[in-house]
Amino acid sequence: MAAIGFSGSMFAAPAVADEPATRVKWGPCPEDVVAGAAPTQLECGTVTVPLDYSTPDGEQIELTISRLASTKPDKRRGVxxxxxxxxxxxxxxQPAFLVSRGLPNSVMDSYDVIGMDTRGVGHSTKMGCGFTVDTEYGGNLPVYAPDDAAVTEQARIAKDVAEQCAKNDDRLKHLSTENTARDLDRIRAALGEEKTSYLGYSYGTALGATYASLFPERTDRVVLDSNLGDTHLGRDGLRRYALGMEDTFPDFAMWAAARHETYGLGSTPEQVRETYFELAERLDEHPMPGIDGAQFRSATLGLLYQRMQYGELAQTWQYVLDAEEGAAPPEPDAAADAAPSPSDNAWSVLLAVTCNDVEWAEDVDTYRSAVAEDREKYPMYGAAAANIQPCAFWAHERTEPPVAINDEGPANILIMQNKRDPVTPHRNGELMREKFEDRSRLVSADESGHGTYLLSDNSCALNIGTSYLVDGELPKDQVCQAD
Incomplete structure (x- = not known):
């Protein structure tokens, strides 16, 4: 039986005030949001929330939200x-992006669709580690370690990154999935709604699971798509990236083998897989301008996210195949490298939330052992997914466990998961279903890629997701066959 949140934490740090003092005032969105959403027109507003929910009257931060409002009052259900x-x-x-992917009119009629920059992000009160262009931290995909020495070197980089974050912005310690879920409830109240529906992808499933666990009575219809398998991303979830790549790569291998005359990557799926290892190992020994072995592996994983990217992935491999071995990397530009990184905000928030959500192992030998184990078990990417992260050296330590999934509450959680997903493998959807028990159902799509509802071409999954959001009938557990 799962418990709500932390032991006693609902009393130590109230999740949300019953009612905020003010409602959202809608107005024009920032210019970059207007441009990014075009031709869809959105409204934007702000909601004020505590930086630290244990001191709700202390420092406040702003959250910027967007709205694509329903134009059918007689059909509108909520948000x-x-x-x-x-x-x-x-x-x-995000509302405009989903419109571009074919968000049905029935969903837009039923809801005001709400996007947001979560705490610390973008047009909300922004936070960061102060990364520059030459920062060695690699972003959201872990770095492959070809040997023990590479784990040791990555530990040095990870330690430097963690120390830089700790020095640059003390507010980062308040970035967590739990606090973001509390923010969602503040937004719900500021919108004047008794309940909220929710659609979250990838990490958004952890956030949705946290909200549904902390505030089950305030959830209406919840869709969790491409799941992490829990309320957070910990070492186990990160290591399952390697399983996801092994599950998904055969789809690309078959695609590339059928196009061998065009790309020359192998005439059978087995030969394409062999080409992957040959190119990765060549780049380990002889990096090329712009790409080394670790970057090649990460690029391959990233371009498995959607089938439409397979052509770009094949081109990347061709670049390595056709280039002269041992080409020297370009000379560094010290002035350019010292410039602020455009990824500082995104990488900083990703790190802070991931590291703050759970306790991470601190012993480098723990990661060495895991890397060696997963290099054998999942040879394509295991030695990356198990590699050490800045979380091992994070300055802000948790004193309580992460939010536990609450299996007591309304049966209103639809879990959607592709059978083959490079970073959130199908096993994650099964784990979420097992933890939510009778509150949930799992709809699996016989598809490849990251994202099911509106993000794949599976008509069965589209119909089920739409029907649930509009009509509210939770479907049975089932598999949607490929069209």
């Missing part, structure tokens, strides 16, 4: 909050 994943990415244009 549908969105989260595109991350954490760290802006979600203000």
């Amino acid at each position: 549908l909050m969105l989260n595109p994943g991350g954490p760290g990415g802006s979600g203000l244009t």
Whole structure:
């Protein structure tokens, strides 16, 4: 039986005030949001929340939210909050993005669709570690370690990154999935709604699971798509990236083998897989301008996210195949490298939330052992997914466990999951279903890629997701076959 939140934490740090003092005042969105959402027109507003929920009357921060309002008052059910994943990415244009992917009129009639920049992100009160262009931290995909020495070197980089974050912005310690879920409830109240519906992708499933666990009585219809398998991303979830790549790569291998005359990557799926290892190992020994072995592996994983990216992935491999071995990397530009990184905000929030959500192992030998184990078990990416992260050296320590999934509450959680997903493998959807028990159902799509509802071409999954959001009938557990 799962408990709500932390032991005693609902009393030590109230999740949300019963009612905020003010409602959202809608107005024009920032210019970059207007441009990014075009031709869809959104409204924007702000909600004020505590930086630290244990001192709700202390320092306040702002959250910027967007709205695509229903134009059918007679059909409007309430609000549908969105989260595109991350954490760290802006979600203000997410309503418009889903419109571009074919968000049905029936859903837009039923809800005011709400996007947002979560705490610390973008047009909300922004926070960061102060990363520059030459920062060695690699972003949201872990770095492959070809040997023990590479784990040791990555530990040095991870330690430097963690120390820089601790020195640059003390507010980062308040970035967590739990606090973001509390923010969602402040937004719900500021919108004047007794309940909220929710659609979250990838990391957004952890946020949605946290909200549904802390505030079950305030959830209406919840869709969790491409799941992390829990309320947070910990070492186990990160290591399952390697399983996801092994599950998904055969789809690309078959695609590339059928196009061998065009790309020359192998005439059978087995030969394409061999080409992957040959190119990765060549780049380990002889990096090329702009790409080394670790970057090649991460690029391959990233371009498995959607089938439409397979052509770009094949081109990347061709670049390595056709280039002269041992080409020297370009000379560094010291002035350019010292410039602020455009990824500072996104990477900083991703790190802070990931590291703050759970306790991470601190012993480098723990990671060495895991890397060695997963290099054998999942040879394509295991030695990356198990590698050491800045979380091992994070300055802000948790004193309580992460939010536990609450299996007591309304049966209103639809879990959607592709059978083959490079970073959130199908096993994650099964784990979420097991933890929510009778509150949830799992709809699996026989598809490849990251994202099911509106993000795949599966008509069965589209119909089920739409029907649930509009009509509210939770479907049975089932598998949607490929069209």
